[in-house]
Amino acid sequence: MPEAALSLAFEDGLTLSLFHNFHDLEDVWRSFESAALCTTFQNFDWLSNWFSHAGRHSNWTPCLVHGAASNGSTLFILPLGYYALGGLRILSWLGDSHSTYRMGLFDRQWIARQNPDKLHRLLRRVRSLLPPIDVVRLSDQPSSWEKTPNPFAAISALPTASYSHAIKLQDDFEALYASKRTASTIKKARKRERTFNRRYPLSFHTVSDTAELAPVMDELIRQKSVRLRDMGVHDFFADPGVRGFFKTLALNGLNGGSHQLRIYYMKAGDHIAATWMGLVHRGRICGLMNTMTDHPDIRRYSPGEVVLRYAISECCKDGLEVFDLAVGESRYKSEWCDQHLTLFETILPVTMKGHIYVHATRLGLRIKRLIKQSRKLWPLLQKTRCKCMATLKTLSLV
Structure with a gap:
């Protein structure tokens, strides 16, 4: 293993290591991703290129967490990072909204041994490794992948406003x-x-x-x-x-x-x-x-x-085998798709000001979900928004 910015070893044999530079973890990551439970959006090339071109300009700081067993084998890689928003430091998955699905990379046998208590303890340990943050916000997480449950679904899972849609080819x-x-x-x-x-x-x-x-x-x-x-x-x-x-x-x-x-x-x-x-x-x-x-x-x-x-x-x-039409509601998706995948968010406060953000965000997500899953409200909102933009465009030409 390359030298980490910080490492912590625990009594149960788990060692957590923190990296801020993608290339320090590149060889381990590329080797692990070939068999790990992950989507295409957790591959090294996708996330390292995203950070080099887009994430860096948006002031993201990578916090790449490597979890190893007592024998040194990789159990998981958590491609996390934090950014500043209105005086808050928010911890999230790297890739931002450009990644349809966001999650970690996990050893499949390790997943089978997890339960909610172990995962909450893991999250506390990860936070102890990181710089101070106010909120944990992990968005766009698939509830399962490749017929395997996402382990993070056991940590305060809040359903998102939309599903993803796919076709069995x-x-x-x-x-x-x-x-x-x-x-x-x-x-x-x-x-x-x-x-x-x-x-x-x-x-x-x-x-x-x-x-x-x-x-x-x-x-x-x-x-x-x-x-x-x-x-x-x-x-x-x-x-x-x-x-x-x-x-x-x-x-x-x-x-x-x-x-x-x-x-x-x-x-x-x-x-x-x-x-x-x-x-x-x-x-x-x-x-x-x-x-x-x-x-x-x-x-x-x-x-x-x-x-x-x-x-x-x-x-x-x-x-x-599968043609994935991603997240969102459209007529053509309902006409083609026979597979639907639920997504969830994990939103947890860490500090007092983080509590205020989390309360407001959870309320906003519930309202958004209500609107998007309404057959009347969502089309009406889309139509109204397009009309407003057309009016503004016309006025700008006058």
């Missing part, structure tokens, strides 16, 4: 498609696609080299930024380092890196009409984002639905 895309739609719906969709193709000759692509990547990535980012602003949602691509983070991951994937980032896209004539981007990990492709052109005539043919069908069909051909 088949080798035969046509059979899968037929199981999700009626024959008449499929017939109408294909007729609309033929009409689309007559007006704008369609072509379907998967990014395969660096020359192809640059223009597609630039247009993907532009389309996503426009859409987020139109929805009245924060444009994360405007944050320092975020563009570089995604571009670096895409380049690394093409150059044989550990992350298989795939970008599927459709062209309508010379226009990139729609894109879909995801990460492949252990037979599962996790969606990162999808985009669609702001060209009004092309949009009326629903290019996002067309490129999604292409992406799913390609993943079926490649023998992938």
Whole structure:
């Protein structure tokens, strides 16, 4: 093991070591992640690149906690960090909102030996290793992964406002498609696609080299930024380092890196009409984002639905097992998905001012969950927000 910033050994044989530098733990991390219980968003390449490009600019401080057994074998790695918010120090999983799923990396046999009391004791021990903090806030944690319960679900789990959605893939895309739609719906969709193709000759692509990547990535980012602003949602691509983070991951994937980032896209004539981007990990492709052109005539043919069908069909051909459409409520997700995964948050106060933050945050999360899971309130809020943004855009042009 490399030298840690701080290590603590306990009477039950557990040794906790704290690292602030990713590269000090790189060899151990890469070796452990190949068999550990974790998602693609806990891989070394994902988190180290995120911190180098985006996290550093947002004033995150990494607190990487390595847990070892008495024989030195790795039991877990907790990719934690803290940031300042309104005078508070908040401890959270690294990766921020760019990571769909956030959790630790765990030895599967170690998980089987845990219980709520042991996990609460572990969290107290971890806190004793860290600099002073006010709040522990661990967001976007899957309740289980690869049919194994997430051990942190035993620590004050608060359900999040949204679920994640996924499709169990088949080798035969046509059979899968037929199981999700009626024959008449499929017939109408294909007729609309033929009409689309007559007006704008369609072509379907998967990014395969660096020359192809640059223009597609630039247009993907532009389309996503426009859409987020139109929805009245924060444009994360405007944050320092975020563009570089995604571009670096895409380049690394093409150059044989550990992350298989795939970008599927459709062209309508010379226009990139729609894109879909995801990460492949252990037979599962996790969606990162999808985009669609702001060209009004092309949009009326629903290019996002067309490129999604292409992406799913390609993943079926490649023998992938699960197509993960990530978190959030959308009609197309309910039409396609047959798997749903609950997520939870762990929010714990450490100091008195942390208690105030936690009380307000828990109340806000309950209200958010109520709105998002309402069939009336959530669509109404989305519609109202888009109208407000359209009005503001019109006023800015006057």
